[in-house]
Amino acid sequence: MIDIMCLFQQSIRIEIVLSELQRLSVEQDDIACYVMNRPALQNRSNKGQLGNNDETSRADISFIIATIFGVVGASVGFRLAWGPIVWGVGSSFIGFLIGLVIDYFISNKFKKRPDPCVVIIIRCRKDQVSSVEQMLNKNQTLGLTIIES
Known part of the structure; x- marks a missing residue:
């Protein structure tokens, strides 16, 4: 057999x-x-494991949106009272927070447990x-x- x-x-x-x-x-x-x-993704620990990062980190989208907001904020800041540095840093921070919120809602809405x-x-x-x-x-x-x- x-x-x-x-x-x-x-x-x-x-x-x-x-x-x-x-x-x-x-x-x-x-x-x-x-x-x-398959175990849920929250129960897995990636500490000490190399090369096992198939997902993008939460901060990736946030950094992209922060960069976009920072560039636009610095450009607009030339015409505003506090100047381009303050407006660029402030809008980068706001963009980062918006990116975290967007990523949180997208990941919770489309999070699917693998079959x-x-x-x-x-x-x-x-x-x-x-x-x-x-x-x-x-x-x-x-x-x-x-x-x-």
């Missing part, structure tokens, strides 16, 4: 795979499905391995390994 382990995103594809496995005469007792829930992954373990005969493997690849498996026991 050979074990095939595959990984899928949770979707309708899993139901299709399970029905096609039964069509390929793989017994229901030889199929095991496990849902792997859990599903691991399917299939035990089949040696003559079924190639057909099962082709079927799994056709249904967009994220990962596939064959374990001979």
